[in-house]
Amino acid sequence: MIKGFGVKTLGMTAAAVIVLAGCGDSESSQAEADVKLDGVPERFATGEGAKIKVIRKIGGDDHTAQYLAGVQEEGEALGFDVDVFTANGDTASYHDAISQAIDADYDGLILSHGDDAATVDAVQRAVDKGIEVVTFDSNSDLESIDGVTLTSQDDEELATLALDQLVEDFDGEANILYLWVDGFPPMVRRDSIYQEVLSEQPGLNELERFGVAAEDTSTQTQNAVAALLNKYPEGEIDAIFATWDAFAIGAARALDEAGRDEINIYGIDVSNADLQIMQQENSTWDYTAAVDPKLIGSINLRILAKKLAGEETPQFYDLEASLISRKQLLEADDDVNMVSLAEVIPNWGESDAFEEEWMTILKEHNE
Numbered sequence: 001m002i003k004g005f006g007v008k009t010l011g012m013t014a015a016a017v018i019v020l021a022g023c024g025d026s027e028s029s030q031a032e033a034d035v036k037l038d039g040v041p042e043r044f045a046t047g048e049g050a051k052i053k054v055i056r057k058i059g060g061d062d063h064t065a066q067y068l069a070g071v072q073e074e075g076e077a078l079g080f081d082v083d084v085f086t087a088n089g090d091t092a093s094y095h096d097a098i099s100q101a102i103d104a105d106y107d108g109l110i111l112s113h114g115d116d117a118a119t120v121d122a123v124q125r126a127v128d129k130g131i132e133v134v135t136f137d138s139n140s141d142l143e144s145i146d147g148v149t150l151t152s153q154d155d156e157e158l159a160t161l162a163l164d165q166l167v168e169d170f171d172g173e174a175n176i177l178y179l180w181v182d183g184f185p186p187m188v189r190r191d192s193i194y195q196e197v198l199s200e201q202p203g204l205n206e207l208e209r210f211g212v213a214a215e216d217t218s219t220q221t222q223n224a225v226a227a228l229l230n231k232y233p234e235g236e237i238d239a240i241f242a243t244w245d246a247f248a249i250g251a252a253r254a255l256d257e258a259g260r261d262e263i264n265i266y267g268i269d270v271s272n273a274d275l276q277i278m279q280q281e282n283s284t285w286d287y288t289a290a291v292d293p294k295l296i297g298s299i300n301l302r303i304l305a306k307k308l309a310g311e312e313t314p315q316f317y318d319l320e321a322s323l324i325s326r327k328q329l330l331e332a333d334d335d336v337n338m339v340s341l342a343e344v345i346p347n348w349g350e351s352d353a354f355e356e357e358w359m360t361i362l363k364e365h366n367e
Helices: 002-034 062-077 091-103 117-128 140-144 155-169 185-200 217-231 245-258 272-278 293-308 326-330 357-366
Strands: 051-056 081-086 108-112 132-136 149-153 174-179 204-210 239-242 264-268 285-290 316-319 322-325
Touching (some): 051 062, 051 091, 051 293, 062 081, 062 272, 062 293, 062 357, 091 108, 091 117, 108 117, 108 293, 117 132, 140 149, 149 155, 149 185, 155 185, 155 239, 155 264, 155 285, 174 217, 174 245, 185 204, 217 245, 239 245, 245 285, 272 285, 272 326, 285 326, 293 316, 322 326
Parallel strands (some): 108 132, 174 239, 239 264
Antiparallel strands (some): 285 322
16 A cells, blocks of 8 residues: 555656656746847847758859858858758759749748849749848849849959959960850959950950850860860960869860960969869969859858848949969968968958848857
8 A cells, every 4th residue: 555655656746747847848948939139130039040042053063062151151150041952054953943942931042143034033033922032143134123132253353353463474465265155144244354454455365265164164175275275386375364263174184184384374263173273283273363152152141131130231242352373372381272271362261241240149149
């Protein structure tokens, strides 16, 4: 009888403990829900975050990986759920992903390299549904849609930095190969500067041009440049201006295989693969103008966060470029990669653009 009484009592006690524990968890959860973060916009004051989708048309390269890493790290630091998708150049997949994101009721979209008219239509559908949108290197016609921010690298500055260095190195007298492809907004902007420089520098002579945007751009470029090297023997080509690092990679491989180290490459964009080639012995890739792709992703996310918070954002934003030289890389104590590049190039990867105080509060809270 005493034994039975003891078992029953213990059972009731255990149940009471479970109930109390459950109440404690419930009260704790409620307490967290009731927390108001001082100085944080109402939408995020309770730490609820937002649901973000990042959709990039191109992919498969270092630049894409770095860009997406920047968006994800910044978003997760703010407590957002960030999903990413790369279409690897497949237009149909790109637009399918946008349609699915609109139907899935994401709070915000970040679209990269949407260069066609269908992207404008898709963004209009998203905005009509109340979804905030930021774009990167996309169709300029998107400016017709209220509330959308169009971001890009400062493509005019990128081209100017590389071409000014080329002009300086050759005193305005050079025979050049031009690697460029039409149809993409950043390429159009870079070409506008190239045309200006050609008109201002009559000593610059474009021998040939080549350009294709495909999954194997570097390979196709390598083959094309190799053929041109056979057409123009040593002494007839001074430099190559590559408006995309995929072009520069192909050109560098062709020059290396042909032993044509008298030709200098002036490129645009940077990645770990690019830095590795620039630091190789006898590399002729002397300069590349670039913006940190990871920083681009971070800033895109900050702008979107401000939109979600109901704060004012610009219609356009260009990210400042830097010129990276092979000489700077070789003067470093160790091999330079995208992480250590900040130790070589002043202010590389640093920007407080759109970094609001309330974002700092949110990041500290989420830690």
